[in-house]
Amino acid sequence: MDLDSRAYSKLIHAHNSVGGSEEYIRIIVAIGPLSxxxxHETPKMWCSRIRDLFRKILEExxxxxxxxxYITKYRKLYKDDRIHGLPTNYIYCSVCDSLVYTPANGRFDDHYRDNHLKRCINGNTISSKHARRKDILQSIDSREFRIWQCKQEILREEAKINRLHLELFSQSTPHSEKDMLTSVSCDFDSRSITYKTYKQVKMTIAENTMPSAPNFEPAYIPPTRQEMVSPTSYQSSNCRSDTGKLFISSQYVKQPKGTVLRLGDRSEITVV
Known part of the structure; x- marks a missing residue:
C-alpha cells in the first residue's frame, strides 16, 4: 500500500492496540523518529538527513x-514541561524525491498531503499545477473564514461590554433604548457564523467595493494615456500658474475630502 494518511492510521492503530501486527509496529517505530x-535544523537540512533512511524503510x-x-516534518512544542510534536507544512515525497510545502499543517489536513502524493503517482504535471493552485486557494479561503468567525465573536463580546457600560453609567436610559443601542453589533449568534453566511458577506462586500470610474474632468490626455486633472480642483499653498502642469493619478482622486497630500517639493494639496 502507498504510505498516505490511511496507511499511517493503520500503522499507528497497530502500534497502539494490544496484539497489533509486529511488522506494522516495527515500521511505525522506524518512521517515527525521522519525522x-x-x-536549529532547517526543512532542507531535515530532508537531506531523513531522505535515504525513509526510502530504505519503504524498500525493506x-x-x-x-x-x-511521504513523511511529514514535525516541530517541537514545549508545554506543561512536556514536548509535543506538531506537524509543519513540509513533507518529503518519495515519488518526486523532493521537499514539498503543503498549504496546511493541521493534524486533520491530511488531504493536502494525500493529494500531492496522488498527483505525483499519476504524473500529470499540468493538472497537478492546477490542483495545487486549487488547494492553496482553498486553504486561504479556509483561513479567512476562521479569521472572520473570530471577528464576529469579537464584535459580539464588544457589544456585551457596551451594554454593560450603558447599564453602569446610564441609569436613566430605558432598558429598551440600551438594547437598541447595542443590538446592531450583536445581531447574530454563534449558529449564524457559518461558512454560508461568510460567503454571503464576502460577496456583498465585493459587490459594494467594485472600483468605479473617478468623477473628475480631465484637463489633458497625453499620448501615454496618463490621467491628469485640473489643478483648480485642489488647493495648494505653493502652486503658481508659472510652475507648469500638475499630474495627479486617479488614486489620489479617490481620497476622502479633506485629505492632505504632500508632494515631492513639500508643497501640500488638499482634496476638496
Whole structure:
C-alpha cells in the first residue's frame, strides 16, 4: 500500500492496540523518529538527513508498503514541561524525491498531503499545477473564514461590554433604548457564523467595493494615456500658474475630502 494518511492510521492503530501486527509496529517505530527535526535544523537540512533512511524503510517492507509515500516534518512544542510534536507544512515525497510545502499543517489536513502524493503517482504535471493552485486557494479561503468567525465573536463580546457600560453609567436610559443601542453589533449568534453566511458577506462586500470610474474632468490626455486633472480642483499653498502642469493619478482622486497630500517639493494639496 502507498504510505498516505490511511496507511499511517493503520500503522499507528497497530502500534497502539494490544496484539497489533509486529511488522506494522516495527515500521511505525522506524518512521517515527525521522519525522522530528533537530534543533536549529532547517526543512532542507531535515530532508537531506531523513531522505535515504525513509526510502530504505519503504524498500525493506515490500510486503506491506509500496515505494510511494511521504513523511511529514514535525516541530517541537514545549508545554506543561512536556514536548509535543506538531506537524509543519513540509513533507518529503518519495515519488518526486523532493521537499514539498503543503498549504496546511493541521493534524486533520491530511488531504493536502494525500493529494500531492496522488498527483505525483499519476504524473500529470499540468493538472497537478492546477490542483495545487486549487488547494492553496482553498486553504486561504479556509483561513479567512476562521479569521472572520473570530471577528464576529469579537464584535459580539464588544457589544456585551457596551451594554454593560450603558447599564453602569446610564441609569436613566430605558432598558429598551440600551438594547437598541447595542443590538446592531450583536445581531447574530454563534449558529449564524457559518461558512454560508461568510460567503454571503464576502460577496456583498465585493459587490459594494467594485472600483468605479473617478468623477473628475480631465484637463489633458497625453499620448501615454496618463490621467491628469485640473489643478483648480485642489488647493495648494505653493502652486503658481508659472510652475507648469500638475499630474495627479486617479488614486489620489479617490481620497476622502479633506485629505492632505504632500508632494515631492513639500508643497501640500488638499482634496476638496
Amino acid at each position: 522530528g527535526r533537530h534543533d 517492507n515490500p510486503r506491506i508498503l509500496s515505494k510511494n509515500g
